[in-house]
Amino acid sequence: MDGSTLPTDDQVAVACREILADNQRGNYTIPAEGLYPHQWLWDSCFIAIGIAEYDLERAKKEIESLLRGQWSNGMMPHMIFADNDKHSKDRTIWQSWRNPHAPDHLSTSGMTQPPVLAEAVVRIGKKMELVDRRSWYQDIYPALLSYHQWMYAERDPHNEGLILLIHPWESGLDNSPPWIDQLHVHSKPWWVSAIERARLDKLIMLFRRDTLHHVPPGQRLNSIDAILYFSILQRLKRKNWDIDKILARSHFSFQDLTFNSILIRANQHLVDIAKTIGRELPEELLTNMSKSEEMLEGLWDGFYKQYYSRTFITHKLVKESTIGTLMPLYAGSITKERAEELVKLMKSDKQFWGEYPLPSVPFSSSWYKEFGYWQGPTWINTNWLIADGLRRYGYKEEAELIESKSIEMVVKHGPYEYFSAESGQPAGARNFSWTAALTVAMLGNKK
Numbered sequence: 505m506d507g508s509t510l511p512t513d514d515q516v517a518v519a520c521r522e523i524l525a526d527n528q529r530g531n532y533t534i535p536a537e538g539l540y541p542h543q544w545l546w547d548s549c550f551i552a553i554g555i556a557e558y559d560l561e562r563a564k565k566e567i568e569s570l571l572r573g574q575w576s577n578g579m580m581p582h583m584i585f586a587d588n589d590k591h592s593k594d595r596t597i598w599q600s601w602r603n604p605h606a607p608d609h610l611s612t613s614g615m616t617q618p619p620v621l622a623e624a625v626v627r628i629g630k631k632m633e634l635v636d637r638r639s640w641y642q643d644i645y646p647a648l649l650s651y652h653q654w655m656y657a658e659r660d661p662h663n664e665g666l667i668l669l670i671h672p673w674e675s676g677l678d679n680s681p682p683w684i685d686q687l688h689v690h691s692k693p694w695w696v697s698a699i700e701r702a703r704l705d706k707l708i709m710l711f712r713r714d715t716l717h718h719v720p721p722g723q724r725l726n727s728i729d730a731i732l733y734f735s736i737l738q739r740l741k742r743k744n745w746d747i748d749k750i751l752a753r754s755h756f757s758f759q760d761l762t763f764n765s766i767l768i769r770a771n772q773h774l775v776d777i778a779k780t781i782g783r784e785l786p787e788e789l790l791t792n793m794s795k796s797e798e799m800l801e802g803l804w805d806g807f808y809k810q811y812y813s814r815t816f817i818t819h820k821l822v823k824e825s826t827i828g829t830l831m832p833l834y835a836g837s838i839t840k841e842r843a844e845e846l847v848k849l850m851k852s853d854k855q856f857w858g859e860y861p862l863p864s865v866p867f868s869s870s871w872y873k874e875f876g877y878w879q880g881p882t883w884i885n886t887n888w889l890i891a892d893g894l895r896r897y898g899y900k901e902e903a904e905l906i907e908s909k910s911i912e913m914v915v916k917h918g919p920y921e922y923f924s925a926e927s928g929q930p931a932g933a934r935n936f937s938w939t940a941a942l943t944v945a946m947l948g949n950k951k
Contacts, residue, residue, distance in 0.1 A: 516915050517947050520940035523919060524555060527937045528899050529586070532569040536921065536933035542594065545570060546676055547938050549620035550885050554941025556628045557948045562641065563628050570621070571647045573612045575605040575914045578654030582673060583618035584610060597737070601710040603745040614745035618676045618766045619655065622648060622773035627945075629777075641781045649785070652774055655767065655794040658747045659827035665795025666759040666802075667767055668816040670750055675760045677864070677878045678733075679725045681824040681871040682813045686758065687732050707902035755818040761803055766889070768796050772836065797837040809845045824871070826878075827886045828948065830856065833893035843897045850890075851902070859911050862887055874924050875931045881922035884910050884939045888946065907946045914943045 511519070528532050532543040533551045540547075548566050548684060556563035562879050573584040585595045587610060595611040606612060629637040659667040669675055672683040725733065736756065743749040751757065771793040778785050803811045810829045812821040830850055832838045837848075851857045855866040864878045864886065865871050873880040887910045894903040913920075913928045919939035921932025 510915055513911075513947050513950065514600055515913070515943050519560065520554070520914070520919055520944050524551065524933045527935065530569075532584075533566060534586075535938065536936050539933045542586050543569065543573075545580055545582045545617040545887075546620045546744075550888075550938035551941045552624045553627045554938075554944040555779075556631050557944050560628065560631055563624075566867050567621070567624055567628065567644065571644070573607060573610060574647055575603070575607065575612075575654075576648035576831065577605040577658070578652075579605065579658070580621065580651050581612035581617070582614055582615055582757075583613040585612065587611075595784060599741055600745065602741065606745070611614040613672050615671050616655075616738060617674060618763050619651065619770045620649065620766060622770040622777065623766075626773045626776065635799075638781050641777045645682050645777060645781060648774060648777065649903065652771065652950075653786070653789055655788065657743035657839075660792065661751060663792075664793075665792060665797075665799035666764050667796075668757045669760050669763060669924070670740060670747075670757055675758075675763055676747060677762060677826070677828065679729060680762075680826050680878045681869070682756065682760075682822040682826065682828075685731060685822060685824055686815060687729065688754065691806070693880065695878070713906060750945075759803075759814050759816055761811055762815040762828040762831045763794065764800060764803075765828070765835040768793075768800060768837050769836040769893075784850055797835075798835060800832060800835065800840075810848075810849055825855075827856075827862060827883075827890075830862065830890050831886075831893075833897060836890045836896055838891060840897065845898075847894070847902065849897055854941045858925045860913060860923060860925050860928045861906055863892060864922075869926075874926055875920070877932075880925065881931060882910075882913075882925040883922045884914070884919075884942050888942045891946075907949060911943060911946055914939060 510634065513730065524533060524941070527535070527537065527850070531769040532548060534540055534542065535544055535547045537852075548570050550611050552563040555566060570580065573581050575581065581600070583598075585598075600606040600612045603614060606614070625641070625648065625856075631789065632640060655667050658680055660671070661668075672680070672687065675683060740750060775785065777938075800811070803814060804880050805812060805823065810824075810825060811832050812823050812825075813828065814821045830846055832848055833843055849855055850862065854868045856862045858867060860882050863872070863880055863882055865880055869878050875881055884908050887906050891903040891906045894906070909928075913923045913930070916928060917923070917930040919933065919936050920934060921936040921939065922932035923930050
């Protein structure tokens with residue numbers, strides 16, 4: 505897609521579909537060849553949303569393939585590992601089999617990811633006739649209900665309505681500033697500090713799959729942060745992925761704004777799914793869902809007029825503005841007045857309204873790096889989520905601009921993992937599946 509003559513929308517859609525076919529591995533789709541060889545939770549959800557535009561059966565299989573990895577307690581793991589010898593090391597690092605709830609027939613990670621599953625199920629359902637939609641919902645409902653119940657049972661121990669996360673990877677926005685800020689405050693073991701002081705972190709580069717083979721080092725986590733992330737993973741693994749043991753001695757748990765905003769929207773979808781098939785959701789779950797909407801307002805800061813994530817232990821807001829700041833628009837539960845404040849913030853050219861919106865942190869942030877993974881670039885999936893929320897709040901023009909700019913980047917450069925919010929230049933992995941899939945979905949909105 506890099507030629508001097510830009511392709512038409514139809515040609516772009518066809519090219520994106522071809523990439524999705526190339527990345528297909530049986531009944532699921534990997535995010536990208538090489539760098540991402542497994543199945544990821546929210547990746548597959550976004551992928552299914554795009555595939556549903558042209559192949560419903562294939563989209564259904566994408567979701568059903570996720571459910572094979574669900575734990576017996578309802579947890580949906582953020583990764584299901586490829587079942588071949590080439591990636592046996594990844595399975596050994598995670599050791600999901602330490603937990604009795606993990607599936608016996610395959611290996612997964614021991615943590616989850618933003619709950620976009622209900623969104624994908626509903627998007628697929630909307631493409632069906634009512635009788636087929638009900639059948640589809642009936643099939644998925646038990647697993648979906650169990651997943652939502654698990655989130656509140658294990659990740660809301662104080663019954664507050666907000667879900668806590670135990671690792672930055674669970675947020676999907678891996679190195680977003682609030683996480684890095686708290687990581688350095690609470691979770692830097694002495695040996696990591698020693699590596700940093702001795703400047704041995706450059707040696708770590710020689711062993712990293714991402715920066716060694718696939719993308720430039722400046723586009724990913726720095727090596728110290730990567731070590732810290734691995735250190736947290738090791739601690740969680742030693743506790744057998746048991747949430748009671750993890751929280752008993754944990755100083756690093758987070759009520760993430762993006763995750764909880766996505767959960768609120770997912771809850772709304774679950775209510776609609778249950779209604780469509782004549783089911784009544786458990787009263788306790790309905791109460792928890794209501795609390796989530798109420799407690800989202802506890803993340804609002806009246807002085808800065810925006811939402812933030814907060815620490816679980818102290819309930820202190822971590823006042824670092826990111827793309828998550830806008831995610832309550834997607835949640836759809838905030839007032840029109842709060843939505844208006846967020847749109848004002850979004851449309852400031854010092855914040856999020858650049859040539860190619862929306863950057864993953866504001867342009868004015870001290871964290872901003874043009875190609876710094878979740879610290880600057882614009883991502884198609886967060887653009888898609890926020891555009892969806894804007895449209896439901898009546899900001900159709902803003903939603904269409906975000907989508908048209910997103911499509912423009914893909915038209916010019918192809919479906920990369922992320923792009924510069926300043927120039928639209930591509931970065932990260934090539935032929936990235938959710939970029940391709942959501943481009944197909946956004947092109948469908950134009951028709």
